[in-house]
Amino acid sequence: MENVQRAEEARCLIVTSVEAELEAVKRGLGGSERFHILVGGVGQAAAAASTAAALALGRYERVITMGIGGGFQGAADIGTVVVASEIVAADLGAESADGFMLIDELGFGSARMTVDESMSRRIAAALTARGIVAAYAPVLTVSTVTGTADTAAALVARIPGAAAEAMEGYGVAAAAKLMKVPVLEIRGISNAVGPRDRDAWRIKDALQALEAAGAALTGVI
Numbered sequence: 001m002e003n004v005q006r007a008e009e010a011r012c013l014i015v016t017s018v019e020a021e022l023e024a025v026k027r028g029l030g031g032s033e034r035f036h037i038l039v040g041g042v043g044q045a046a047a048a049a050s051t052a053a054a055l056a057l058g059r060y061e062r063v064i065t066m067g068i069g070g071g072f073q074g075a076a077d078i079g080t081v082v083v084a085s086e087i088v089a090a091d092l093g094a095e096s097a098d099g100f101m102l103i104d105e106l107g108f109g110s111a112r113m114t115v116d117e118s119m120s121r122r123i124a125a126a127l128t129a130r131g132i133v134a135a136y137a138p139v140l141t142v143s144t145v146t147g148t149a150d151t152a153a154a155l156v157a158r159i160p161g162a163a164a165e166a167m168e169g170y171g172v173a174a175a176a177k178l179m180k181v182p183v184l185e186i187r188g189i190s191n192a193v194g195p196r197d198r199d200a201w202r203i204k205d206a207l208q209a210l211e212a213a214g215a216a217l218t219g220v221i
């Protein structure tokens with residue numbers, strides 16, 4: 001009952017994939033009741049289902065998918081933040097002898113989801129004002145964590161300007177679109193996108209960046 005009341009009062013729904021991300025964002029929000037945070041699970045399907053259920057049960061002005069993510073070389077370093085300028089389902093499509101085709105080319109809708117641009121820009125600016133390096137650039141949604149330099153290069157060639165990849169954004173955005181609620185995506189960077197090296201992931205740094213993003217949100221939402 002307490003949770004339902006809080007959801008009704010909150011203006012903004014935040015969806016993370018795991019508990020550690022939720023805790024980091026919560027620390028940053030500092031107890032603000034304008035936000036309702038839930039753990040939606042890893043991957044697009046879990047994130048979409050959780051988001052759709054929450055949006056069906058409560059009234060929200062916007063939804064933000066937040067968590068750690070991989071940063072593309074030269075675009076987003078570990079410990080920095082990427083605020084999505086668009087959310088792109090980068091591996092949703094078909095392979096062909098001539099290369100990869102996004103679903104746009106297949107005629108099944110679009111792999112690109114529009115974000116709440118003015119709010120996203122304001123959040124990136126608020127982070128910069130707090131001394132946090134924050135890029136405003138496309139964030140890719142993938143079903144498989146990139147593990148080779150070749151795949152990283154292919155993704156950047158497919159979506160020029162991409163700064164980060166993660167696994168939930170497009171799912172959350174699909175649910176938000178269905179419910180006609182604006183969406184945003186914010187990622188604290190934990191690792192470089194490229195050859196798999198799990199020992200090199202700096203989750204603590206990424207969670208700190210996420211906490212800073214949570215704090216920045218309270219100033220603009």
Ligand SMILES: O=C(O)c1cccc(C(=O)CC[C@H]2O[C@@H](n3cnc4c(=O)[nH]cnc43)[C@H](O)[C@@H]2O)c1
Binds near residue numbers: 020144
């Ligand atoms: O082990 C931990 O302590 C821990 C704490 C927080 C989060 C995690 C996760 O593994 C979260 C999984 C989540 O991470 C996103 N992610 C991070 N890096 C990448 C990447 O390079 N490519 C794709 N996804 C990435 C993703 O959204 C997962 O849901 C562990």
